[in-house]
Amino acid sequence: MIRRLLLVFFVSLSIASQTFVAADDWPQWRGVDRDATLHEANLIETLPGGQLPLDWTVPVGAGYSGPTVAGERVYLTDRGPDDADKEIERVLCFDAATGDLVWDHQYEAPYMIGYRAGPRASVTVHDGKAISVGAMGHMRCLDASTGEVIWSLDLDDAYDIRMPNWGITGSPLVYQDLVIQIAAGADGHCVVALDLATGKERWHAIDERAGYSAPILIRQGSQDVVVCWTGESVTGLDPRTGNVFWAIPMLPRNMPIGVPTPVVQDDKLFVSSFYDGSMLIRIDPNKPKAEKLWHRVGFDEKNTDALHCMISTPIIKGDYIYGVDSYGELRCLDIKTGDRVWESSKAVPRARWATIHTIRDGDREIMLNDRGQLIFATLTPDGYHEHSRAMLIGPTRKQLNKRDGVVWAHPAIADGYIYARSDKELVRASLK
Numbered sequence: 001m002i003r004r005l006l007l008v009f010f011v012s013l014s015i016a017s018q019t020f021v022a023a024d025d026w027p028q029w030r031g032v033d034r035d036a037t038l039h040e041a042n043l044i045e046t047l048p049g050g051q052l053p054l055d056w057t058v059p060v061g062a063g064y065s066g067p068t069v070a071g072e073r074v075y076l077t078d079r080g081p082d083d084a085d086k087e088i089e090r091v092l093c094f095d096a097a098t099g100d101l102v103w104d105h106q107y108e109a110p111y112m113i114g115y116r117a118g119p120r121a122s123v124t125v126h127d128g129k130a131i132s133v134g135a136m137g138h139m140r141c142l143d144a145s146t147g148e149v150i151w152s153l154d155l156d157d158a159y160d161i162r163m164p165n166w167g168i169t170g171s172p173l174v175y176q177d178l179v180i181q182i183a184a185g186a187d188g189h190c191v192v193a194l195d196l197a198t199g200k201e202r203w204h205a206i207d208e209r210a211g212y213s214a215p216i217l218i219r220q221g222s223q224d225v226v227v228c229w230t231g232e233s234v235t236g237l238d239p240r241t242g243n244v245f246w247a248i249p250m251l252p253r254n255m256p257i258g259v260p261t262p263v264v265q266d267d268k269l270f271v272s273s274f275y276d277g278s279m280l281i282r283i284d285p286n287k288p289k290a291e292k293l294w295h296r297v298g299f300d301e302k303n304t305d306a307l308h309c310m311i312s313t314p315i316i317k318g319d320y321i322y323g324v325d326s327y328g329e330l331r332c333l334d335i336k337t338g339d340r341v342w343e344s345s346k347a348v349p350r351a352r353w354a355t356i357h358t359i360r361d362g363d364r365e366i367m368l369n370d371r372g373q374l375i376f377a378t379l380t381p382d383g384y385h386e387h388s389r390a391m392l393i394g395p396t397r398k399q400l401n402k403r404d405g406v407v408w409a410h411p412a413i414a415d416g417y418i419y420a421r422s423d424k425e426l427v428r429a430s431l432k
Contacts, residue, residue, distance in 0.1 A: 024038065024039050024040060024414060024415070025069055025070045025071070025125075025414050025415075026067075026068055026069040026070070026412035026413060026414040026419075027068055027069070027070040027124070027125040027126065028068055028122065028123075028124040028125065028126075028171060028173075028174075029066070029068070029121070029122040029124070029171035029214050029261070029410075030214075030261060030313070030410065031359075031412070031413075034173075034214065034216050034217075034261060035216075035263070035264070035360075036313065036315075036357075036358065036359045036360060036410075037359070037360040037361075038359060038360065038361045038362075038366075038413060040361075040413070040415070040416060042416070042432065043361065043416060043431045043432065044431055044432065045376075045387075046376065046387065046388045047374060047375075047376055047387075047388040047389055047390040048388075048390055049388065049389070049390055050390060050391065051390065051391045052374060052390040052391060052392050052429045053429060053430070054427050054428065054429050055099075055417070055428045055429060055430060056098065056099035056427070056428055057099070057425050057426070057427045057428075058094060058099040058101070058425065058426050058427075059424060059425055060076060060078045060092065060421060060424065060425060060426045061078035061079045061080045061081055061082070061090065061118060061423070061424075062078060062079040062117040062118040062396075062398040062399065062423040062424075063076070063077055063078040063079055063117065063118030063119050063120075063409065063421070063423070064115075064117065064118060064119070064120045064169075064399060064408055064409055065077045065078075065118070065119050065120055065121055065122050065123070065409060065421075066122045066409045066410035066411060066412060066421065067122070067409075067411070067412045067419040067420070067421055067426060068122050068123050068124070068125055068412055069096060069412050069414035069415075069419060070125035070144070071125070071144065072095070072096045072097065073093050073094065073095065073096055073102060073125075073144065074093070074094040074095075074096050074412075074419055074426070074428075075091070075092065075093055075094075075122075075123035075125060075130055075132075075144075076091075076092045076094070076123070076421060076426055077089060077090065077091050077092070077118070077119040077121070077122075077123060077132055077134065078090050078092065078118050078119070079116075079117060079118035079119070080106060086108050087108065087109055087110045087111060088106045088107060088108055088109060089106065089107060089109040089118070089119050089134040089135070089138065090104050090105065090106040091104065091105045091106075091123060091130065091132045091140060091142060091147070092104045093130070093144070093147060094426070096414075096415075096417070096428070099426070099428065102147075103146060103147035104147065105140065105142055105147045105149070107134075107138055107140070107152075109134050109135070109136050109138055110136070111135060111136060111167070112136070112163070113135060113136070113163065113164075113165065113166055113167040114165050114166055115166050115167075115399070117398040117399045117423060118135070118398075118399075118423070119132075119133075119134045119135045120135055120166070120167060120168070120169035120212075121133045121134075121168065121169055121170060121171040121172070121214075122171045122410070123171075124171055124172045124173070124174055124179075125144055126174040126196075127174075127196075128143065128144050128145065129141055129142065129143065129144055129150060129196070130142045130143070130144040130147075131172045131174070131179055132172070133155070133168055133170075133171070133172055133181060134168070135166075135167035135168055135169075136156065136163075136167060136168065137154060137155030137156045137161050137163075137167075137168045137183070137184070138152070138153075138154055138155075139152060139153040139154070139155060139172070139181065139194075139199070140152050141179070141196070141199060150197075150199075151198055151199035152199070153194065153199045155168065155181070155183045155184070155185065155192075158183075158185070158201075159183050159184075159185025159186065159189040159192065159204075160185060160186040160187075160189075161183065161184045161185055161186075162184055162185070162186055162209055162210070163184060164184060164209070164210055164211070164212060164231070164256065165255065166212065168182070168183075168184060168210075169182075169212040169213075169214075169259070170182035170210075170212065170213060170214040170215060171214045173214070173215045173216070173217065173226065174196060175193075175217060175224070175226065175239040176196075176239075176240075177195065177196045177197065178193045178194065178195065178196060178202055178239065178240075179193065179194045179195075179196050179199075180192075180193050180194075180215055180226055180239060181193075181194065182210050182211075182213075182214070182215060182228065182230070183204075183210070184209070184210035185204070187207065188204055188205065188206065188207040189204045190205070190206040190207065190208050190209070190210050190228075190230055191204065191205045191206050191215070191228050191230075191237065191242070192204045192205075193239070193242060203241055203242035204242060205237055205242035205243075205244065206228065206230060206233075206235060206237075206244070208230045208231060208232040208233060209230065209231035209232055209256050210230055210231055210256070211229055211230050211231040211256045211257070211258040211259070212256075212257070212258060212259040213228075213229040213258050213259060213260060213261055213262065213271070214261050215227060215228045215229075216261060216262055216264070217239065218236075218264055218269070218283065220236075220245075220283055220284055220285065220286070220287060220288045220289070221284075221285065221286045221287045221288070223238070223245075223287070223288045224238075224239050225237065225238070225239070225245055225283075225288050226238075226239040227262055227269065229250075229258050229262050229271050230256075231252060231256025231258065232249065232250065232251055232252070232256070233247045233248060233249050233250055233251075234247070234248045234250055234262065234269070234271055234279070234281060234290075235247040235248075236283075236288055236290060238288075245288035245289070245290075246288060246289050246290040248279070248281055248290060248291075248292050250271070250273075250276065250279055250295070252273075252275065252276055253275055253276055253297075254275045255275070257273055257274045257275050257276070257310075258271060258273040258276070259273075259274070259309070259310060259311050260272055260273075260309045260311070260312060260313040260314065260323075261313045263313060263314055263315060263316055264283070264316075265316040265317075266285070267282055267283055267284070267285050268280060268281070268282060268283070268293075268316065268335065269281040269282075269283050269290070270314065270316060270321060270335075272306075272307045272308065272309035272314055272323055273308065273309065274301060274308050274309065274310040274326055274353075275301060275308070276297055276308075277295065277296050277297030277298060277304070277305060277306055277307070277308055278295070278296055278297075278306040278307045278308070278309075278321075278333070278338060279292060279294070279295040280292075280293045280294050280295075280335065280338065281293065294337065294338050296338040301326045301327075301352075302326070302327065304325055304326055305338075306333055306338040306339075306340065307321065307323045307325055307331055307333055307338075308325050308326040309323050309324060309325070309326075310324075310326055310353045310355065311353065311355045311408060312324035312355050312356050312357060312358070313357070313358070314358075315358055315360060315365070315379075316335065317379065319334065319335050319336065319381075320332050320333065320334065320335055320341065320379075320381050321333040321335050321338075322358070322365075322379045324347075324348070324354065324355065324356050325343075326352070326353070327350050327351060327352055327353075327354060328345065328347075328348045328349065328350045328351055328354025328355070328356075329343050329344070329345060329350070330343065330344045330345070330346070330347045330348070330356065330384055331343045331344075332379065332381060332383075341381055342381075342382075342383055342384075344383065344384040346384055346386060347367060347369055347375060347377070347384060347386070348369040348370060348371065349371065349403075351402075351403055353400070354369075354370055355369065355370040355406070355407075355408055356368070356369045356370070357410045357411060359411070359413060363378060364376060364377065364378045364387070365377050365378065365379055366413070366418075366431075368392065368407065368410075368411050368420065369407075370395065370406040370407050370408060371395060371407070372391060372392055372393040372394050372395050372407040372420075372422070373389050373390070373391055373392065374389060374390050374391075374392040374418070375388075375389040376388050376389070392411075392418065392420055392427070392429060393407055393420045393421070393422050393425070393427050394407075394422065395407050395422065396422040396423035396424055397423070398423040399423060405422075405423075407420070407422055409421045409422070413431065416430060416431055416432035417429065417430055417431065417432075418431055
């Protein structure tokens, strides 16, 4: 009897542990590790077709920023209501189960940038703090439970922003007691690290124009390295000091336009830009060093080589890279050379800047295209294998007033639910 009780106890403990591990939050840009990879079990295998049933929908203002989910709360930034007297940005917090507004924080933010439909960067939630940055560089560190301001910083006032055409877009990256931010500042302040508790600067680095890509954290040997794709290079920094470990130049032919997040598999790091093509970098697994393996770029945005991504972040699976080219062409590349293996136009209609956000779920991919359609598919060297699709959220026109609008914000998946936003609503649907 005792042996049976012990067996039941350990089996129950094992199941509880697996359940705990399986249900992830989505607390920052592209999830827990910024790699858009799920670690959840028991998601549905097939989408129902038609409109995916929604648990709730709530009205929001315009914005390009994707939702984040942490501690049974959903966080989002937006441009504020249309009838507001002043130009404002808002940080919003909703109850994940009901969609009820828990709190909101707003501030004035006159826009002097192109594509004015709201903030770009997802909120980062860490250790009870919600950290946001707006399109003009207004940073806020808020109490994640109440919305109370812990500290605030105007990056332009502090660092004389060399403002990118489309504003500040990189979501804050928390490292230990620091917040690492692409600030686009002058005089060596392209990247800054701020004290998480106070917002005071701890270090600054890189005297280059900023791009639009968010920083990521990797490990090389015994060293943590923060990788920043600026408007002029891919650079590995010491996250504690800002010292440069390595830098691979990637100068723009036209204008800095690198939007996707760098992606990593083993000792390979890959970036792709609308105008400037694709670059594969080898990151030394034993020490913080790196070298360029190849860089391929086509004649222009229509006559592309390898892969010219605009908004969509590609993925690496084994010996192949999958990503969306400049006009929505879903492509597979041989990672060794960048040679194209196949191309498909089935996932999203062809259009300039057509977009698919891709989330890894085991061997399959969960994809949200810019028509608002959710797709279950598997990407292999043999081709694009679509299993099912359903409508998740309708396109809106403020982000792009063409082709009946777009859905450009990245979705979030947490605890079996998917969250997506447009210029007018935030929705939740079950994938359990």
